[in-house]
Amino acid sequence: xxxxxxxxxxxxxxxxxxxxxxxxxxxxxxxxxxxxxxxxxxxxxxxxxxxxxxxxxxxxxxxxxxxxxxxxxxxxxxxxxxxxxxxxxxxxxxxxxxxxxxxxxxxxxxxxxxxxxxxxxxxxxxxxxxxxxxxxxxxxxxxxxxxxxxxxxxxxxxxxxxxxxxxxxxxxxxxxxxxxxxxxxxxxxxxxxxxxxxxxxxxxxxxxxxxx
Numbered sequence: 001x002x003x004x005x006x007x008x009x010x011x012x013x014x015x016x017x018x019x020x021x022x023x024x025x026x027x028x029x030x031x032x033x034x035x036x037x038x039x040x041x042x043x044x045x046x047x048x049x050x051x052x053x054x055x056x057x058x059x060x061x062x063x064x065x066x067x068x069x070x071x072x073x074x075x076x077x078x079x080x081x082x083x084x085x086x087x088x089x090x091x092x093x094x095x096x097x098x099x100x101x102x103x104x105x106x107x108x109x110x111x112x113x114x115x116x117x118x119x120x121x122x123x124x125x126x127x128x129x130x131x132x133x134x135x136x137x138x139x140x141x142x143x144x145x146x147x148x149x150x151x152x153x154x155x156x157x158x159x160x161x162x163x164x165x166x167x168x169x170x171x172x173x174x175x176x177x178x179x180x181x182x183x184x185x186x187x188x189x190x191x192x193x194x195x196x197x198x199x200x201x202x203x204x205x206x207x208x209x210x211x212x
Contacts, residue, residue: 003048004135007067007127009120011155012101012148015140016070016077020084022140023066026052027088030064035086037063054130067130069093069123073112073147074100093123101146108150116151117158124159 010019027034030045032053039045045053045064053064068089072078078096081089097116101107128134139156142148 002133003050005067005131005133006051006135006138007069007124007131008052008138008140009069009071009124009155011071011139011141011152012145013072013077014142014145015148015152016072016081018140019068019070020081023068023085023088026066032064034088037065037086037088039064050132051135063087065090067127069095069120069127071095071116071120071147071151072100073097073108073116073151093127095119095123101150103144104146105150105153106146108146108148108152109154110150113147113151113154117154120155121158 008019008022010016024034026032027037030047030049030053031039031043032045032049033039037053037056042062049064053066056063056065066089070078070081070089070093073096075096075098078094082091082094095116097112099112101112107113124137139152141152
């Protein structure tokens with residue numbers, strides 16, 4: 001039986017920081033060096049390694065590259081990933097820009113995000129082509145800010161429209177990071193009382209409520 005191949009797309013600061021820890025853990029589980037992508041003494045990795053990795057080279061001298069596409073609209077997080085992951089990732093799949101989204105959804109969805117979108121879609125198509133049996137795509141992103149929410153929404157919308165893979169019945173998994181404090185501070189809103197909540201004070205008895 002074929003192993004389902006999974007592609008992991010991480011977007012923005014939160015998504016890429018989670019992805020960095022995710023890939024380190026996955027490498028350790030399969031016995032792959034998280035800095036070189038190689039195994040001890042050239043052995044095959046443990047378990048169903050092909051679910052997340054592509055083999056480069058034949059025999060014992062090959063390395064294993066994560067099926068990862070990492071995107072941010074500012075460079076610091078991607079540069080940190082490059083500095084701490086050695087030669088593990090495909091450099092072409094580490095995509096960043098210089099200006100950033102400044103925590104603004106519109107910049108990620110309508111501005112800088114649209115400029116980087118063709119490159120990201122191209123890398124995603126390349127990873128899909130490398131798969132023998134595409135099982136799904138995991139997207140790591142935040143729901144607050146500009147890159148994770150704005151560009152994340154744009155990517156799903158364009159992918160669903162343009163890619164034959166997304167138009168099929170294949171599973172897609174999104175793993176959003178909910179930034180509640182961020183939303184409350186940057187976008188204040190009035191919290192309405194749920195309909196089912198009682199408006200009674202603690203001193204009111206059940207009989208008083210029935211008369212009201």
